[in-house]
Amino acid sequence: MYEGPVQDLIDELGRLPGVGPKSAQRIAFHLLATEPADIERLQHALQKVKEGVVFCDVCGNVSAETRCRICRDPKRDLSLVCVVEEPKDVQAIERTREFKGRYHVLGGALDPLSGVGPDQLRIRQLLNRIGTTTDGVDISEVIIATDPNTEGEATATYLVRMLRDFPGLTVTRLASGLPMGGDLEFADELTLGRALSGRRSM
Amino acid sequence: MHVRHLQVSDFRSWELADLAFEPGVSVLVGRNGQGKTNLVEAIGYVATLGSHRVATDAPLIRHGAQRAVVRAVVVNDDRELLVELEITAGKANRARINRGPVPRPRDVLGILRTVLFAPEDLSLVRGDPSDRRRFLDEMLVLRAPRFAGVRSDYDRVLKQRSALLKTVKHSRSADLSTLDVWDGHLAKHGAELLAARMKLVRDMAGHVTSAYAEVAPESRPALISYRSSVGELPEDRESIEDLLLAELDRVRRQEIERGVCLVGPHRDDLDLTLGELPAKGYASHGESWSFALALRLGGYELMRVDGIEPVLVLDDVFAELDRGRRQQLAKVAAAAEQVLITAAVAEDVPDELSGARFEVNGGEVRRV
């Protein structure tokens, strides 16, 4: 334990994902020795992240404007929607360059242990989106790309149930081959790309 | 298979211990509390990623240390693998095989297989159903490591569904539609686990009965059978899944009322009977010991039939057995590829099992 502000900083850093007590200490002492100008830039960035970031009206991804870059892109296939849990999953799938449609970010997965049910996710928005024609195009396929773990699988099953009554809509799930119990974000590009092209109907 | 080398650091009482083993018998001898069991516990951990004495990892880390490390060189059909496990308090453990990190510690399961018999095993007969379920699931994983995944998937679904049941009573319809989803997943994973457990018991029952007859020839026949909370079970997975779903449907009101999950393999038991009577509550002390030993030896035999030659670990058990049973156990052990034995008093170990001897004393191990 250190005295006062240093320990406060270590405690705050230690709360971040992936930062253990040792790294928290290392970062804190690094910051102590850093030039004031650099600290100011960091401070500024931290402040901006809450004020400056909005969520895309259409897909729920993080964005700088009310519509994200992908939803503004006219070359994207409007008939295809890929449903993911988090914005970081959009990044992962974009890296594969396999997918030309748009996204829908749920903001998590069904997780009763953490009190997350359908109402806490952007599921209603997804259903609205599917029922609406945009620029003369209907959504004809939904690819469910939730994580291949317990919560992600339950969410996928739930979505399939909700989507099966839409006439003419194809619902597919990422093909297996993704490591089970895993996190989409950590799948390598090749595996994820293959899972996308080999997706199966549900 | 056999363990050729064991090194532990900050594991239990050991700051550092380094032991070279050979196939055949190795006996660790030393006064009480010197750390003998701690060493074989480390070997058991490499095989099962768990301890035979505690349910959590925290007690395995040496008091005052941050992490424990266990390294074992395992030889199987002339192939050598180095398994390294790092156990960290309150964080995910890490594993390496031949110095290469693996995604999950679970990936080391199957490299080393052990059958460990210890005084704690009396709880297989006298303890709660959960002790016997753990015995079965450990055997499943030893036979086929992928069942570690099946079991953990089931546990996770069970936890989630139980959490939902606790809240559903006070909330609205959206929760009920997700309950259907969790029912489906519980039935799917539950059926896989159930089918596997039932097959295991079918495969193992004969071995347990004959092991018991050998260990306690004067006693009545010992039988094991799987008892499911949903009654008689069909054999194939799909039918079990359907049965579980029907059962979940039947008890739904009750489950919501009580906020607990009433259907599934987490409510089952392994019935142990001696003659006409259940072993639990009826068997004598000696009979209970014999039954516990027969369960371990039955599992050991089954693996050998599978073509696996597990390492036999006998932790402090000879002191508890009478002469006849010691002799029986010695007979089985003498034929094993490798046996690791701990004893406070060397004289307790039958002569057939002399082998290599290690003295454990004052934080040091010395081959004598």
Ligand SMILES: Nc1ncnc2c1ncn2[C@@H]1O[C@H](COP(=O)(O)OP(=O)(O)OP(=O)(O)O)[C@@H](O)[C@H]1O
């Ligand atoms: N996490 C830990 N940190 C430090 N010491 C520990 C830890 N866990 C156990 N010990 C110590 O290890 C000792 C027990 O070791 P162990 O059970 O291996 O003894 P043993 O040699 O098998 O004795 P016995 O003959 O009585 O079975 C105890 O003294 C206990 O205090």
Ligand SMILES: [Mg+2]
């Ligand atoms: Mg001991």
Ligand SMILES: [Zn+2]
């Ligand atoms: Zn968008």
